[in-house]
Amino acid sequence: MMKLFWSSRSPFARKVMVLAHELSLGDQLTLIRVAVGSILLDENLMKHNPLNRIPTLIFDDGSALFDSRAICDYLVQFADTHELTCADHASRIADERRQSLGDGIMEQSVLTLGERKRPVQQFSPAHEAAYRLKTARTLDLLEGEAEQLVALTGVTIGSVAIAVALSHLDFRFNEENWRGTRPRLSDWHASMTERSSMKLTAFVEA
Structure with a gap:
């Protein structure tokens, strides 16, 4: 164990x-x-x-x-399974990129939360704005590539990373409404959240 x-x-x-x-x-x-x-x-x-x-x-x-x-x-x-890995080299590289994008959104979110916890005199609006802009630009890129996510056969590590990153935005930054201008990415994410793996691991403020 x-x-x-x-x-x-x-x-x-x-x-x-x-x-x-x-x-x-x-x-x-x-x-x-x-x-x-x-x-x-x-x-x-x-x-x-x-x-x-x-x-x-x-x-x-x-x-x-x-x-x-x-x-x-x-x-x-x-x-010892190949179910969550891509079959060919090009597909694996593409999925590594997807994982990097998902991880990157998570990192910017964590940095934003850390910045907001700073004492008022140490808080940097410029840093917070940069973190949120990087996230927004990444979301825009993913919206443009949403059809590639939809076309994936099954779940991959990259798609898991992106799905979790988007769920974390809902958990911590819901007021920013990332879905508002990204309907295709939003629809894909909604389908991912129906998976039992996502339901069993939902974020909890505890």
């Missing part, structure tokens, strides 16, 4: 959990809830991951694997 340092609020941890459920590995992971941040340190986590980041996967021998991308790659290998 593997252990996963995790939070119900972390998009990167949710990406791992969605993938685990898609691979029928959800029951192979024992979740260890932890709260961390740029200055919020958890000593137990840091014994395994000195970077103080989640998700962190712990094996039976005590060794650890991080970050979400590495953990997802490992889970696919552990499951």
Whole structure:
């Protein structure tokens, strides 16, 4: 049984959990809830991951694997399946790009939340605006490529990353209404949220 340092609020941890459920590995992971941040340190986590980041996967021998991308790659290998991987080289490269875009949206969201938690005298409107602009531009790109997402055969790591990133925007930045000008991406995301893997791993403020 593997252990996963995790939070119900972390998009990167949710990406791992969605993938685990898609691979029928959800029951192979024992979740260890932890709260961390740029200055919020958890000593137990840091014994395994000195970077103080989640998700962190712990094996039976005590060794650890991080970050979400590495953990997802490992889970696919552990499951010994090709169901979530693309068949040819060009498709795999395209899906790596999709995962990078999804991860990038998550990163900008986390940076925005961190910026908003700063004391008023340290808050930087310029930084926040830059983070939100990068997210908006990425969403516009994905709207233009929505048909490629729809055309995917089954679920891939890249599509999971994008779906989780969009769900995190709903969770943390719902007032920004990212769906308003991106109907095709919104429709694709709505279909992804109907998957049991997404329902079982919904974000929770806890």
